[in-house]
Amino acid sequence: MQGKIALEEHFAVEETLADSKGFFPDTVWGELRARLIDIQDRRLREMDANGVELMILSLNAPTVQAVADPTAARDLARRTNDYLAAEIAKRPDRFRGFAALPLQDPGHAAEELRRCVRELGFVGALVNGFSQVGDADTTTYYDEPAYRPFWREVEALGVPFYLHPRNPLLSHARIFQGHEWLLGPTWAFGQETAVHALRLTGSGLFDDCPALQIILGHMGEGLPFSMWRVDNRNAWMNLPPSYKAKRQIGDYFRENFHLTTSGNFRTSTLVDAIAEIGVDRIMFSTDWPFENVDHAARWFDSADMAEQDRARIGRENALRLFKLDLPG
Numbered sequence: 036m037q038g039k040i041a042l043e044e045h046f047a048v049e050e051t052l053a054d055s056k057g058f059f060p061d062t063v064w065g066e067l068r069a070r071l072i073d074i075q076d077r078r079l080r081e082m083d084a085n086g087v088e089l090m091i092l093s094l095n096a097p098t099v100q101a102v103a104d105p106t107a108a109r110d111l112a113r114r115t116n117d118y119l120a121a122e123i124a125k126r127p128d129r130f131r132g133f134a135a136l137p138l139q140d141p142g143h144a145a146e147e148l149r150r151c152v153r154e155l156g157f158v159g160a161l162v163n164g165f166s167q168v169g170d171a172d173t174t175t176y177y178d179e180p181a182y183r184p185f186w187r188e189v190e191a192l193g194v195p196f197y198l199h200p201r202n203p204l205l206s207h208a209r210i211f212q213g214h215e216w217l218l219g220p221t222w223a224f225g226q227e228t229a230v231h232a233l234r235l236t237g238s239g240l241f242d243d244c245p246a247l248q249i250i251l252g253h254m255g256e257g258l259p260f261s262m263w264r265v266d267n268r269n270a271w272m273n274l275p276p277s278y279k280a281k282r283q284i285g286d287y288f289r290e291n292f293h294l295t296t297s298g299n300f301r302t303s304t305l306v307d308a309i310a311e312i313g314v315d316r317i318m319f320s321t322d323w324p325f326e327n328v329d330h331a332a333r334w335f336d337s338a339d340m341a342e343q344d345r346a347r348i349g350r351e352n353a354l355r356l357f358k359l360d361l362p363g
């Protein structure tokens with residue numbers, strides 16, 4: 036399929052490269068480093084070769100979220116957002132941007148998102164899970180009441196918020212201690228992000244901000260597969276939910292979330308995601324440079340689905356959600 040739009044596509048700047056290096060052995064770091072730093076060369080060739088017209092770019096992880104000093108986090112976000120805007124300006128026909136946000140301080144984050152949307156033309160934000168605040172061992176999740184004004188600002192700006200994974204702190208996640216192979220995309224990314232998404236939902240966030248739209252990668256971080264059970268466990272007991280939100284979790288999932296195919300190139304998983312959230316809420320993505328564009332595109336272009344659905348997932352849903360004005 037030509038004209039695909041991909042939206043979980045990362046880059047790094049020199050000062051954020053180290054955030055990705057720790058996950059990978061030296062045998063692949065040279066290649067990954069080159070992929071991360073590049074925007075205008077290899078990336079465009081990969082896009083051309085695989086029918087990707089547009090990438091919405093975002094900074095690598097965890098970067099801004101792991102900078103415990105709020106002022107330093109704000110400065111890093113501003114620098115990298117300005118850099119991304121300058122790169123997009125070189126090829127506005129091929130790139131758009133997601134803002135990195137210093138959520139250590141909800142006021143800073145709202146201000147930076149406003150700046151990125153109004154002045155830099157960004158189409159939303161991509162945030163790497165919880166933020167460390169004040170010291171490396173103190174974490175904050177965005178269902179907390181202090182973030183409600185930030186979320187109202189996201190809703191008012193009318194842009195989606197991509198909740199991207201990061202690893203839990205090992206000091207907070209004893210279950211992974213000694214089993215580090217489970218960290219990252221193998222398991223911990225999905226678990227961490229799914230729980231954060233459920234926290235946001237159960238907090239009543241979408242009762243306060245009904246138009247707010249959250250994007251999850253990796254075909255929904257396991258949530259489509261588990262959503263029925265979230266709302267229907269022990270149904271015979273007929274117990275009222277013990278969370279603050281007014282409706283079933285699945286209701287919000289189907290009205291306030293979108294999923295992408297990033298890093299999860301599996302047709303049976305896509306079929307389940309379509310069944311749970313609907314074909315209009317799923318978008319193609321690759322997770323470049325951690326996954327290959329050709330792996331994503333070859334799978335997606337040949338996966339067994341109606342051509343009308345391929346066009347929606349590959350392009351049309353993103354055009355609509357991000358109000359993109361592209362030729363063709």
Ligand code: MN
Binds near residue numbers: 043297322325
């Ligand atoms: Mn990613």
